[in-house]
Amino acid sequence: MxxxxxxxxxxxxxxxxxxxxxxxxxxxxxxxxxxxxxxxxxxxxxxxxxxxxxxxxxxxxxxxxVRPESADPRVRRPAVRHNGMVIAPLTLEDSPVSTYKITYAPRDDLPALKTHDGFEWVYVLSGRLRLRLGDQDLVLARGEAAEFDTRTPHAMSAVGSRPAEVISIFNAEGERIHTHDRDSHA
Structure with missing residues (x-):
């Protein structure tokens, strides 16, 4: 029609x-x-x-x-690998909030601290996630969450010998930086 x-x-x-x-x-x-x-x-x-x-x-x-019929709501964006992470998009590209399932590989060192405009919300699905946030060095276990202003220097990695699977949610500013960063290093 x-x-x-x-x-x-x-x-x-x-x-x-x-x-x-x-x-x-x-x-x-x-x-x-x-x-x-x-x-x-x-x-x-x-x-x-x-x-x-x-x-x-x-x-x-x-x-x-004259609005178009609702589009297919399924997210069919491929996962990408970047710096030891597997990043699987969980939202459509034009979504007002960007959500990803990120798997952090275990590593001995913490990645360099980064800052950028935006906010990020993190929820640990499995494993343990090290979150360095300014002067704080935190370990989040399964079921724990954190919310932070990404203008605070921060970095994340898995703790221990197992990967850490997390759900990360970014507002528009935070997502733009992460998308730009992934594209520039891919």
Whole structure:
């Protein structure tokens, strides 16, 4: 079904959701009941001259009538390997918040401390995660979480002989830095 073919049914849906009759909306919009009925059924071509008064009466935008159908919600982005980590995206690329499952390989040394704009939230799924945050040197175990301002110097790695699996959530600023960093070193 084309986007324009959805305009009529969406008009009807919006009208019914407001509990309004064809007569009430048509009269307030300055058109005949027949014209509105034909618009809703798709028997009359939708024009801006017809849609603007109707959408105003219904309290909706014209964009609401021609929005695309919901996209496939499944995340199908490949995991990447970078500096001993496996980074698997858990959100769509255009998501307002970016979430990743990151597996940190065990290592003897801590990566260099980094700073950047943003915030990060970390939840440990398995293993133990070393989080160096400024002067603090913390070890987070399974089920523990941390939230921090990424302008504080920080670094993370697995502790012990097993990998640490974590869920990391970034706001837009934090994600941009991590994406840029991954791209520049890949």
């Amino acid at each position: 084309e986007e324009l073919d959805r305009v009529g049914p969406r008009l009807r849906e919006a009208r019914l959701a407001k509990g309004l009759t064809l007569e009430a909306v048509a009269n307030r919009s300055g058109m005949s009941v027949s014209t509105l009925s034909r618009l809703e059924s798709g028997k009359r071509q939708a024009t801006l001259a017809l849609l603007i008064p109707v959408t105003r009466q219904l309290g909706i935008r014209i964009d609401d009538l």
